Amino acid sequence: MANSSFEKRIFTTVLWAILPCYFLAIFLLWYIDTSFYLQALVTIFLSAIVGFSFHHFYYDIKDQFISLANLVEALNIGDFSLRGKAEEGQSGHSDLIRQVNKLADSLTTARYDFKESQLLLAKVIKQIKVAIITCDQQGKITMVNPETELLLGLNESKLRHKTLTDVNLGQLSKLSSNSIEKLTFGSRTARWHIFKDGFRDQGKQHSLYIFSDLDLLxxxxxxxxxxxxxxxxxxxxxxxxxxxxxxxxxxxxxxxxxxxxxxxxxxxxxxxxxxxxxxxxxxxxxxxxxxxxHLPKPKRQSVDIIPVIEQLVSLLNYPVKLTLPEQVIIMVDVAQFEQCLINLLKNADEASGKNSEIDLLIKVKANQVLLYILDNGPGIQNLDNVFVPLFTTKTQGTGIGLSLCKQIIEGHQGQLHLANRVEGGCQVEIILPK
Known part of the structure; x- marks a missing residue:
């Protein structure tokens, strides 16, 4: 009895409640002195009524529980559209149906709230100007934001399942949270504020890393x-x-x-x-x-910068050797971009001297464009102050050229770096988002 189904236990309970009355009625019917045919007819009629009632009762109870099971199963698999029909008035079964319907409504609201929160979080992560990386227990990257893609020069699809060591960030696991470290993040070497924390996703432990570029700030x-x-x-x-x-x-x-x-x-x-x-x-x-x-905000538009560079170099008439791909389309303000290149090429020409060739080359990555200007001059003695306004090493210089170039490039969400070459001369590196 204890191992039988709930429906069968209810059916058995009702059966034990009805059968004594049924047998008593049959006994009294056959006990009184009446016609045999009448007794047999009444007995068959009563038996048919009792049997039909038991059959209807059993399958009605079973259908109700099947309906409830279907409702709960739909909730379990995430389908919150099904609703049960409750009878009017107060009853245990109707109250149960109403509560299941309320549960479905609550879960529907919670799902929409969760999706809206996810969309808001995705927008924040996409627009925030800090690098975010998440890793699983094995140290493999599971998620990066667009800022990280820009710094590493790789799309999220190519970064997934790579380890931090693969992107030269293996030392992060040894660093403490809220620390400031000088790291090479992709093509950018700077001081970074590093925040570390853990979280659980689908029952598994993950690590969260947030990088803020202090040098840029x-x-x-x-x-x-x-x-x-x-x-x-x-x-x-x-x-x-x-x-x-x-x-x-x-x-x-x-x-x-x-x-x-x-x-x-x-x-x-x-x-x-x-x-x-x-x-x-x-x-x-x-x-x-x-x-x-008073430098205005750049009016960026989609432009193929190759003909822009070729036309500018021909007009300046500097000895520039171009190594360019066939086409590079990025979002730039052409006027500001040309002004930046004019200043940089002029500096390279003045540093190199007459008849000394300048190299200008472009490399294209997944979501970055890298432009290099290489000269054969004496290099820069004080790299720390090259972007400081009023600072200049030229007798006729004003000290605003490089500051203006840096401001233009950063206005395009890019980076401008200067370094001395091992073989002599200076290297200018411009990194622009593609």
Whole structure:
């Protein structure tokens, strides 16, 4: 009895409740003195009613439990669209159906909330400007965000199932969370803030790594500080230069009409001319730095940069050797990109000297374009200050060319690096997203 099904136990209980009454009625029917045919007919009729009632009761109970089982099974496999029909009024069976329907509604709402949260998280991970990597228990990469793809130069499909050692990040497992380390992440060597944590996915332990580029952050803050400084200095100095130029011009005119001795007059006018010329030159010098503080946001569009580079090199007429693929289409502001190349090629030509060839080559990766400019000059003595505004090693330099180039490239979500070559000369590396 204990091992029989629930439906059979209910059926047996009802059977034991009805059968005594049935047998009592049959006994009384046959006990009284009446016709045999009537007794037999009534007995058959009662037996048929009892048998039909038992049959209907058993299969009705069974169908109800099958319906409930189907509802619960649908919930178990994630199909929350099925609903049970509950009878009006209060009963245990109707309440059970209503609760199952409410459970299905709650699970449907939870599924939509979960999907919306996943979509929001995916958007945040896609747009956030930090590198994110997750690994399984074996140390194999399971997920990366677009920023990581950009840094490593590989798509997520190619990074999946690779280990951290395969991408030269094997030392991460030995580092502690919230540490600052100098690492080579793909093609970028910088100081990184590393956050490590663990999480479980489908019952398995995973590792989470988040990398923040501190050098890039400091560079952006430094550029903003220089912009503010140049903006304030330009404003204050221009306010002083304007009246100096005006007064020098006025005094020069007054001196020309005065009765001063000719030799003294020439000396005074010569001095005023020097004051006016130097003030005007200083004003033009400061105007060059205004470019750093008023550089507009790039108007990026899909462009094949190969003909742009070829046309620019032919116009500049520098001795440049081009090693370019047939086509490279990226999103750039053509005017700003040309201005950047003009400054870099001019620097390379001045550093190399006359009749010394400059190499310009492009390499294309999965989601990156790498542009190199190589010269044969003496190299750079102070690499730490090359992007600092006002710093220059040239006698006629202004110290804004490389700062402007860096600002243009970073405005395109790219990177600009300078390094001295082992064989001599300087290497400029521009990394742009494809």
């Amino acid at each position: 400091l560079s952006q803050q430094e550029q903003e500080a220089w912009k503010n400084l140049v903006r304030v200095l330009s404003h204050e100095i221009n306010n002083s230069l304007a009246p100096i130029i005006s007064l020098a011009s006025t005094l020069d005119k007054l001196t020309a009409r005065s009765d001063i001795d000719l030799e003294d007059k020439e000396d005074i006018q010569s001095g005023l001319k020097i004051i006016q010329d130097r003030a005007t030159s200083l004003k033009h010098f400061l105007a060059g730095y205004r470019v750093l503080t």
